[in-house]
Amino acid sequence: MGIRAALAVHPDSGRGAAARIADAVAARLRTEVDRLDLLAANTVxxxxxxxxxxxxxxxxxLIVLGGDGAVHQAVQFCAGTDVALGIVPSGTGNDLARALGVPASPDAAADAVAGAxxxxxxxxxxxxxxxDGTWFGTVLCSGFDAAVNARANRMRWPEGPRRYDLAVVAELAALRPGRLTLDTGSERWHGEAILAAVGNTGWYGGxxxxxxxxxxxxxVFDVTVVGKVPRRTLARLLPSLRSGKHVHHPAVRTLRARSVELSCDGWPAYADGESLGTLPKxxxxxxxxxxxxxxxxG
Known part of the structure; x- marks a missing residue:
């Protein structure tokens, strides 16, 4: 019996990019499977x-043509089953695809999926x-970075990365450290912090x-915690996030753990760019x- 596959298309991903290339991607994949169902949906x-x-x-x-939100939903579906996940990225973040070495170009990614x-x-x-049973493939974040994500999601203008930049500025102005408790079972840390990130993979935020x-x-997870710093220090620290050099800053703490509990009153939590409510988690x-x-x- 041959392979039965489905292509989940989220037409709004990448401001309509997924819808524009769906037919071409489907045609490429059909050459490698016995049956391909097309699943088009814009809601969870x-x-x-x-x-x-x-x-x-x-x-x-299950092959996903979309961004991180679409992949997040597919992870919920495939986790703990024998259904394999393939990704053809067409969103703005594409962080799980990046972590798995999937080509950034949808055409190249479709060829890679077909080859696999x-x-x-x-x-x-x-x-x-x-x-509560929610799965995530990339990073669960809370504090400043999750607040930026939440603010950007509420904004209707401008389009693209500029929206995130403006959300960063607004959250810097509203910055308030929180009293964070981090418990790994073997290690417990309590203190004022700006953000905490629990990474199954390294990247978030595109x-x-x-x-x-x-x-x-x-x-194991890699965990990054940024302690209390003045606004001006955080503003200088933010650009180093793009290079990964932030881990060398004295205000940044890193550790590894199989399980982590985060507690801080009022802090929002996001994973794979999707809202998971508030801490504790x-x-x-x-x-x-x-x-x-x-x-x-390897």
Whole structure:
């Protein structure tokens, strides 16, 4: 029996980019599978319903054409199952795709997915899981960076990266450190902090290596905490996030852990760029929870 696959398309991803290339991507993938179902949805509810119907019919591979939000929903669907995940990035962040070495170009990514389907290449990666059962593939963040994400999501203008830049400026003006408690089971830290990030992979926010040493197949999280600093110091520290050099700043603490509990009154929490409410949150690294298309690392 051959491969049965589904292509989940989120037409609004990348300001309509996914919709424009969906037919070409589907045509490329059909050459490597026996059946390809096209699942087009712009809401979480529609997406879940279509994925559930495909799984009931016997699904081997789910391929996502979209951004981090679309991939996040696919992770919820594929985690802990034998359904393999493939990614053709067409959003603005594409952080899980980046961590897995997926080409940034949708055309090149579609070719890579087709090649993996043809060769049968698979690898298993870790996922993070919250106490309520939500899975995440990249980073769970809280504090300043999560507040920036939330503010940017509320803004209707401007389009593109400029919106995030303005959200950063607004949140800097409103900056208030929080009393954070971080508990790994073997280590407990309590103090004033600006942000905390728990990384299954290294990147968030469209390529910011907040946890630059994180690996999706080592069975542990990398955790980055930025302690209390003045606004001007944080403003100078922010550009170093793009290079990963922030981990050398004296206000930054890093550690590794299999499980982490974060507590800080009122702090929002985001994972894979999606809102998870507010702290407290306990998250656990689940080794090998997701099968993805592609060669094993190392």
């Amino acid at each position: 509810e529609q997406s879940r319903a279509l994925m559930t119907d495909s799984r009931a019919a016997g699904l081997d591979v 389907l043809r060769s049968g290449s698979r690898r298993r990666i870790d996922l993070g899981r919250t106490g 390529g910011i290596p907040i946890c630059p040493s994180a690996s999706p197949d080592d069975g 306990r998250v656990t690294c689940v080794p090998g929870a997701l099968t993805v298309l592609g060669q094993a690392s």
